Amino acid sequence: MDYIYSLVTQTGIHILLGLSVYTVALTGQVSFGQQGFYAIGAYVSAIATTLWGVPLIPALLLGMAVSTIVGVLVGFPALRVKGLYLAIATFAFGEIVRNGLNIVYYTREVGGAEVGPVGPEGFRNISNFNDNGWTTLDVMILVVIIVAVVLVIYAMLERSRLGATMRAVGADELAAATAGISVVWIKVGAFAIGAAAAGLGGGLYAHFTTFLSPLAFGLSVAIIAVAYVLVGGLGSWLGPVAGVLFFLALTEGLRFLGEYRMMIYGLAVVIAMNVRPYGLIDAKLMHRLKDLLGSRAQSARKET
């Protein structure tokens, strides 16, 4: 059972990562740098719990806050850059963070052992869950609750004026600006929200794995986070969730293939993009779903 619990936990954390790319993508931009915020959230909250003795939830919020602030600071200059140029600029940010972690040394003696990030060797013994006697099931429940709350917030965001504004900027910046939308603020805001989601995911990841290494925040995380969104689709917040589940099904379902697994994985992505180029849950499918649900609701009303 522990295996299933940690699988669910990982899925939840990756949904947060996918949502962070999704938020930026709503405004029409692709970011290959969300793993940088993920790393910042992870390191900050882990330092808070292990070195400073801060309780878990405030530590997670602190990690979120710091990555949000960094998100705004990076977002302002970076969003001058657009499209595929921005994809590379944000990737540069992610790599700066990852390489920066290689020169972060900050250890302190806690309970007779030296803990803290040690440059390229990483950050061992993030034992908050263990110290407080949490089982894998408890961790899973915590992550599920947090992810559920975040998803509800996203569902509300999507129906709100802000969500519509973000989509408007994504669809046509010039038209949105003409309609009186402050394009810069919406884009920086989306960047900040995305950074917050990634920071939260990073904090959970740090405490779940108990060990952080700068190597864990490289290109592969950047690619998979973007893949969740593009394979899942940009039609609704269900898109990144579908993307995460798609890749989860691939990695778990193809285990029997042994060393051929990653080959088939690559091939599956190629095929998925040929069959559904706009992602599994694209705008068209969402319209159809809404029509379906809408007409049902109407017919139900007629009957009564």
Add this chain to the structure above:
Amino acid sequence: MLGSLVDGFLFGFSYALIGIGFTLIFGVMQKFNLAHGPTALAGAYLGLAVYRLSGLVVPSYLLFAVAVTGAGAIGWLVYQVCFRFLPKEYELAPLMSSMGMLILIEEVISHLTDAQPFEFPNPLLYEAFEFEFGDIILRHDYLLLAAMALAVVGMLYYLIFHTRLGLATRAISQQPVAAQLCGARIDRVNEMVFVLSAGIAGATGFMVAMTIGTIIPGLASVMTIKGLVVAVFGGLGSVPGAVIAGLILGMLEAETSYLFNATIRDIVAYLVLFAVLVVRPTGLLGKRSLYQ
């Protein structure tokens, strides 16, 4: 200090060549081909395979030809599988499909080679193949790499400005619809440009493998990253931009790793890239009108 600068300058030509591959495809299609790095590496591996299977007798220039044609064929395949049938106006779908292709090619290579590093034949790696000027040593293979890069740029210049294919390419990159109305076949031109850039990738992969001396499957994604960085740094769609950016990146990396270490080198390189993009959002020589 000066020696590492010269080495960096010469090795920068390999960055320039990879960047050119990305910039060419972006020029006609406004898309990224993430499978470009693996294509280059696959070319090098094909050359290596011929070399080893023939009992280490085939001369390097023939292996080079194998690498170029093999990579060209792989590029054609990548175009068919990852680009041709996807919506033309949506640049993110082929970004993902070519990412899948990147994983696929890298995994096939790892599988066939058991992920072991392989030594790559380099006929120019002896002391006799060096020029010495004081404490600056010029390796012949680096010089050959630079010469090849210049030859490729010359060839591209001729192709783009003096042939019908080049005319069609330029027309499509300016006005796809109008170009089509004038009889340019977009699919055909895209295909040709793809095969051309894949051929250049094969040549680059071969030369890089030769100068490094050993190859591992992991080089594929490294090449993709370097190529993207160079193409964006120089300005997408601009061949001279890619060359300048490649040379700058080569020198910058050589100098910073000489003075500090690999971590500082990467931080500095990406900081410079970020700063350049913030000041000039379309790279050094990129055209504003093309993309904004």
